[in-house]
Amino acid sequence: MELILLIAVIVIAVLAYRSYRRTQLQTKKQHEITAAEVESVKRTADEDITRFGEELQDLDLDMVGKDLGDGARQDYQRALDSYESAKQAVAQVTEADQIKHVIEILEDGRYAMACVRARVNGEPLPQRRPSCFFNPQHGPSVEDVTWAPPGxxxxxxxxCAADAERVRAGAEPDVRKVMVGPQRVPYWQAGPAYAPYAQGMFGALGGVMTGMFIGTMLGGMFAGGGYGDFAGGEGGGEGGEGGGDDFNFGDDPGGDAGGGDGGGWGDFGGDFGDF
Incomplete structure (x- = not known):
């Protein structure tokens, strides 16, 4: 009798292990990223860098004849450095995970450019906020807006201000779309290769973005299902004055283009439910 029980236990254990291994292999297969997918997300990042370079050229024209202080010059140089660094970094990308670093550099440059415009126009320095969720090419967001994905x-x-106004008016925001096969889809529906792309912009938001992407192809990535611990994020580039790990979402501006005093977004709970 004891021998029969022992055999039964062994059989159950073997079956359970096989089931576990099969599940693990299936999960791994789902998260495998092809070379073509890496090239796709790399091309998307490269497009963002090109767009940023064009905006820097426009900024250069806007500054002609204006009296720039040391702060504006430093911020402008930081933006230029970010542009060059992002170009070098994207050229070295061979794996999807490496896109995260490229986007973090670009995010820092976008904020630096926003600081230049504020200083030149005599306005308060902007808060260090994440990019516009709908289209990161729009630069740092300026407010939160209530939005619902289809269904x-x-x-x-x-x-950003323009998309916030569109949403409040009941219009469609200007969504960043990328090619997946023969069609263009929102970047958050483009598959696991775009998880590091999103993490580079919103990693510091942790649970907020987990809720945001639930029901999309990136949901599992922000829930910790493939690309490390998204809940902690490194937020906002490579440091600078006041660096911090989180986007500043308080009452004070973030200071120079380094990022503010932390807090805010990174502490958000992220109870958003399913899409």
Whole structure:
């Protein structure tokens, strides 16, 4: 009798192990990223860098004849350095995970450029906020807006002024779309290769973005299912004055283009429910 029980236990253990291994292999296969997918997300990052370079050229023209202080010059140089660094970094990308670093550099440059414009126009320095959720090419967001994806529940997302106005007016925001096969889709529906791309912009938001991407192809990535611990993020580039790990979302501006005093977004709970 004891021998029969022992055999039964062994059989159950073997079956359970096989089931576990099969599940692990299936999960690994789902998260495998092809070379073509890496090239796709790399091309997307390269397009963002090109767009940023064009905006830097426009900024250069806007500054002609204006009296720039030391702060504006430093911020402008930081933006230029970010542009060059991002170009070098994207050229070296061979794996999807490496895109995260490229986007973090670009995010820092976008904020630096926003600081230049503020200083030149005599305005307060902008808060260090995440990029516009709908289209990161729009630069840092300026406010949160209540938005619902098609068939989903409303939730707060960071948005640029133009997209925030579109959403409030009941119009469609200007969504960043990328090629997946023969069609263009929102970047958050483009598959696991775009998880590091999103992490580079929103990693510091942790649980907020987990809720944001639930129901999309990136949901599992922000829930910790493939590209490390997204809940902690490194937020906002490579440091600078006041560096910090989180986007500043308080009452004070973030200081020079290094990022503010931390806090804010990184502490968000992220209870958004399913899409």
């Amino acid at each position: 989903g529940a409303p939730r707060e997302v960071p948005a």
